[in-house]
Structure formats: structure tokens, C-alpha cells
Amino acid sequence: MTDPLDELASADVVSSGGEDFTAFAVSRWPGLVRLAFGLTGDRGAAEDLAQATLARAYVAWRRVSQADDPDAYLRRILVNASNRRFRRHRVSEQPGDPPETAVEGPAELVSDRAALLAALRQLPPRQRAVVVLRYWEDLTDAQIAATLGCSAGTVRSQLSRALAKLRESPALQEGEER
């Protein structure tokens, strides 16, 4: 006997755009985990956030699949979920280690990654998000503003402050000395 929920799901996930949710999730998963890692600095939290983001996209699949830019939609969900997480925990979370693959690389590269993680860790969540969206996602001020739900001017000021902090970060300076 077919599970009615399965019928409901399959009817829902085959969108008019023709893109199957499973294929969509598989293709977006790595990018979401990496973006989430940039926002949180924590591998486990990054996977949780990416999973929660795609679950929300599943609920709103019709809307997501028909959106002009489904990735922008996902980014917005992810960043909001990440901000909620920070508000809930009320802590400036420390990342664990650099990504596992870091140990495979040359020592300087590993130090570089660790230094950057440490420096990003010092930034408030919103500034960290601006940096990651700008330098990882290569978004414009307007796109970042739309993702964060603020003005482009706020993005510019947040980015400017973040860069100033990164420039003074002892972790990054140590990394450069190495």
C-alpha cells in the first residue's frame, strides 16, 4: 500500500519547472554546507543548517522551484537560520578545527585556514555573513542586502568594519608571518 504522505510528497516535488527536489537537494548540498561552515565555523552545525535549509525548501518547494533565483531563496533561509542559531545560543561560537582535508595539505596552508577561521570567529555574525557572502558567494551589495534583509548601505558599513577587524586580527597577522 502506498503511503499517502509519499503520494503527497511526490506530487509536490515534481514541480512545474521539471526539476526534481532530490536532484536539487543533491546539487545544492555541498554549496550550502560550505556556506554554512563559513557562517558558523563548525562542521556539525554547518551540516545541520544545510539540512534544515533544504527541509524548509522542501516545504515550500513549489515556490522555490518557480523562483527566479532558487539559490537566493536558499541563501536567505540559511542565513536567517544561522542568525537564529546565534541568537538562541547567545555565544560567540568557536569553530572546531579547519576542515578535515586541511591536514592533507602543506603545513602553511593548514595554518592559513586555521588563522582565517580564528579571524572570522572574532567577527559578529552579521559581519561574518557579509564577508562570506561577498568573498565566497561573490554577491553584490544589493544581493547581500536582500539576503540579510537590510540596506545596501548597511552592507557596505558592515563589510568595512569587518575588513578593518580582519586587518587587525592577530590570527591573520600570525598567519601572514608564517
Added chain:
Amino acid sequence: MTGSGEAELRERVHLLLQAVEPPMAPVDSIIRCGRARRLRRAGAVAGGLGLAGIIAALPLLTPPRALAPPHPPLPVTVPASGIAGPGGVFASGTADGRAWRLAVEDVADPGYRCLPAITVNGTDANLVQPNPRNYAATAFGPAAPGLGFAYIQLPADVAGIVLDGQETVPAVTASACGLRYRLAGFAYRLAHRPRVTALGAAAAYRLPAVGSLGTTTARAGQNYGVWTNVRTPGAETEQGILASGRGWSITVLLGADGDCYHYESMTTPGTPQIGACGPVSTPDGPETIMALSLSYPPAGLHGPTGYAVQVSPETDRLRATLSDGSTQLVTPHVVGGRKYAAFAVATSLRLVRLTWLDSAGKAFASTTALPRAGYTQFQP
């Protein structure tokens, strides 16, 4: 920041995030989670649904965080006092019907300088010094199939750890060799390395992939029973020559990588040092018998072989019986408060029996289960 500075930052951010290798997308979990969300929404809108319907939906109403991992954390027992119990035990439990315990104890032979180490079940050990940044894990392969064991040295501001957000393991203070440690220990399933987060502070620990142990890699040379340390192990090392001949020597180096044996030939220019590491045993634990190929390039089972054995304190000599019926009597050397014996077997011969002799010359243990390469463990 200048334009070039921004370009550099972009490159560094890319290097950092590209190094993240996500696991397979958990599409099934995502869809289950999405359905639960949808049902929650539906439930909120249509609050008048019948009780039966609600009960039927309950299993699906769990929030995403409640998507329990398929392998829940194994339960851990710690001393209620927060201080290690007798024998330095700071964590214990039962996994798959097998009791396990983690302790801090001295692994030097009686009468020698104290060597603090973390042990599992009083046998395999990992040398330690107080170092809150250090953590390590090991697995025993067939001796404890599918299970790993780990400990974490915690700083003063961390009250303990949480495994997969479910099992809390408080920090326990333990002392050995005049040094104090704050430790949290646990067992886990190799099929699922738990997420380990700090209690009372924001920090996370990533366990080494001990699941890959047993397949020796060129980089790490890891094997079952050899602890994999994360960050700086900090433990002191001891080394000493165990056996030597005309132009060759076998050396042991005892440290956080285990008991590592090296063969060096001074007569063949360009011959690299050949080495292998095995588990650190306690005085009561099994003795590790290590076989090293002494030829370069390695001649497999057809070249000369070196043997090194970490022997129990009561061992006075070791008798090696070779395939031609001849014997070698080997006198152990003490290195770092532990006894080791080593010898070499020529190409045309092979080792067929090892016999342990006490100070009266009486044999008290013997084995013919001897490796031709790598190591085995033997309990006299």
C-alpha cells in the same frame, strides 16, 4: 583593506571553504524533516483534527534536531565525585556486552621512572602530559569490533562534553605520576563518529578517523591499537638502541605515536631508515611482537627480518628459535622504564618460536604465532 588585500582575502576564503568536503546529501532525512514541518503547519492550521489523526502523525512531528542518529551514543559512567576512581579510572561502560574502562596510570615497569598514560582496559596505552588541547582515539579491530575509544583533555572552563547532543560526559580529575589531568572519556561506534561539543564553553572536537585504522598508510602508518592523537600530543619520548650489528641497528622510540621501531643500515649508502609503530602495552598487557623487513627495497617475506618485542618486567631473556633449529638468546634493554628485546634473522632463515625466560632461566611463556611483517600481540 586594499584591492589586492581583498583579492587575497577572497582567495583565502575560497581555500578555506573549498577544503570542506561535505558528506553525501542526506536527502531522505531532509524529506522526512520537510514532511514533519509540513505536518506541523497543517496541524497548526487545522487544530480541530481528530485525536487519532494527531496520534498517527506524532512520530513525524519531531523537530529536525530530534532526527536521532542511527547510532545513539554509548552510555558512559563517570565517578560521581568528579575524581578518578581506583586505578585512575575516569570513564567506563559496556558496549556490545563488553565492559570497557579508561584510566590514567603508570605504564613503566616496576622500579622505573613513572610514565603516565591513558589506558583502555589496562592494556593499550597512550602516553600523556597535561595538555588541554590534546585528544586521541583508538580502535582495537577484531578485539573490539566496530568500537572506538577516545579521551579529551579539557581546560578548566569546560565542564565536560556532550556526544551528539544527547550524552553528557562530565570532566573528571585524575592524577598520575604527580601530574593532574581533566579528562572526559567515552566509547563510540566507528560507523558513527559522534559530534563532540564542550559543556559550559563553546568549542567542538573532531575525532580522528580511527575507522581507517588497520589499513596502514604511508603518511601515518596507523594500525589498530595505536592511538591517533589530535594536536600536539606533548608526551615526552624516549629512545634507545635495542640491537645492533656490524653497520646496522634497531632502535625503539617511545612516544605518543606508540612504540616505534627503526632499522638503520650504515653500510648500504642511500638506504632509508625503515620503521613501524605498534601499540604501547602496559606491564600487565599483551606484549607486542614487531617484525621489520630489513631489506631495501623491501624483499617481502624473502629478505632478512628484524624482530622487536616489548617484554614484561619479569622477562630476563628471550629465546628465538629459528627454522634451522638454532637458537638466539636475546637480553632485553630498558628504554624509558620499559623492557625491549630485538634481534635480526638472516634471509635464509625464519623465526619459528619465541620463548620467555625468567631470571632463573625457566621458560614461562612461548609462542609460535609470529608475524613475518607488522606486529601481533601476545599475552604471556
